[in-house]
Amino acid sequence: MTADAAAAVRPARILVVEDEPKMASLISDYLRAEGHAPQWIVDGREVLPAMAAEPADLVLLDIMLPGLDGLSVCRALRAASDVPIVMLTARVEEADRLLGLDLGADDYICKTPFSPREIMARVRAILRRTRRGAVPAPNWLQIDEAAWRASYRGVPLELTPVEFRLLRALAAAPGRVFARDSLLDRLHGDGRAVTDRAIDSHVKNLRRKLEAAAPGHDPIRSIYGVGYKLEL
Structure with missing residues (x-):
């Protein structure tokens, strides 16, 4: 069995971070019906320890939580992991939506009206992309996290810790x-x-070092008013 096939067969572990028992139970039931393995968490402070104990494939994260609110949890998660995050909220204000996405959330679903089927559709789409259809890492870029080394087109890069984390992200x-x-x-x-x-x-500093390693090649693209991406 190939690695992609194994990923498709293995149940996805999904953290359901929601303080409303009925809603959490309903979401968990739908996830189990689709073959996933949900874990329910009520308190926002419990999310990082749960991820450290056993990393999840996806996090369904409510904004209004006891202990630590969902936006703070999203920020902390994104600083430590690239796990897909879907925000769940009763708020419909545009500011909340933009803030959640700027903090690194992958998607955003309003709970009013509540649609478990919509949540499942979003979950399926994200898992297809991240578990089976993810874009492969470019072979011209090598990153060795254990040794804290990186090379571009065969040329070692002398990066600061911040530049290394930026390239890795x-x-x-x-x-x-x-x-x-x-x-x-x-x-x-x-x-x-x-x-x-x-x-x-x-x-700018990272680009300078990449271009010095491979003149004429600049894999980082600026998206005006938004941010940056790495192109294959």
């Missing part, structure tokens, strides 16, 4: 556009006050 999802705030969360997970424009400086 972009390379984890080639073609995906990362908002500046989302990238900063991956670079500085300690909550320090850093303006989102600081990412421009880090990208």
Whole structure:
């Protein structure tokens, strides 16, 4: 069996982070019916320990939570992991939606009106992309996280820790556009006050080193008003 086939067969472990028991139970029932393995968490403070104990394939994350709100949980998760995150909320304000996505959420579903079938459709789409249809890492870019080394087109790169984390984040999802705030969360997970424009400086330095390694090649693309992506 190939790795892709094994991924397709293995039940997806999904964290359901929701403080309303009836809703959490209903979502979990639908997930089990589709062959997934849900774990229900009520308190936002329990999410990171649960992920550390056994990483999930996807997180369904309510915004209004006891202990630690969903947006704070999303920020913390994204600083430590690339796990897909789908925000669940009763709020419909545009500011909430944009904030959730800027923090690194992959999707956003309003619970009013509540549609378990819509949630399952979003879950299926994201799992197809991340477990079987993910874009392969470019073979011209090598990243050795254990040794904290990277090379571009066969040339070793001398990167600062921030530049290494930036390259690692972009390379984890080639073609995906990362908002500046989302990238900063991956670079500085300690909550320090850093303006989102600081990412421009880090990208400029990283580009300079990539171009020095392979003149004429610039794999990082700027998306005006949004952020950056790494192209194959």
